[in-house]
Amino acid sequence: MVPMKESSFDQRVYQQIARIPCGQLATYGQIAELIGEWGCARQVGWALRRLPLPSPLPWHRVVNAQGRLAMTLSRQGSDWMQRDLLLAEGIPVDLQGRLPLNQHRWQGETQPEQRP
C-alpha cells in the first residue's frame, strides 16, 4: 500500500507528465528537471515503474535521452504497449525502440527561440 501523503516525488512526476502535449515527447531527465530534482532521472523511472496500468496519464510520452525505449523484460511487455501508444499518436517507433526524439521534443513551457 502506498503511504499517505500524496505530496511525494511520484505525484510531482505524474503531474508533470500530464502536462506533456499530445504527439510530443519528454525525457526522464527533463521531467526530473522540471520538478526541481535535477539529476534524479532514475527516480522518475521508478515513479513510472510504480505507476499502475492502465493509467490516464500519458506515461508513454516519456523516453530516455537516447531517443529509445527501454526494452527490458522487467517491464513485462509494457515497453511494447508504449510503442503501440506512441504509434497511435503519430510518432514512428523503430522495432529497436528508436524514435525521432529531436523532432518531437517537448520544450516544456520555455523556448530558447533560436531559429533562423
Next chain:
DNA sequence: AGAATGACGCTGA
C-alpha cells in the same frame, strides 16, 4: 548496515 539493482545521462573509445 552494506551490497546489489535499475523504464537514466553523459563522455570517451
Next chain:
DNA sequence: TTCAGCGCCATTC
C-alpha cells in the same frame, strides 16, 4: 553508430 564505463540516488534484498 554502437559499446563500455562512471556518476547519479531511491529502492530492494
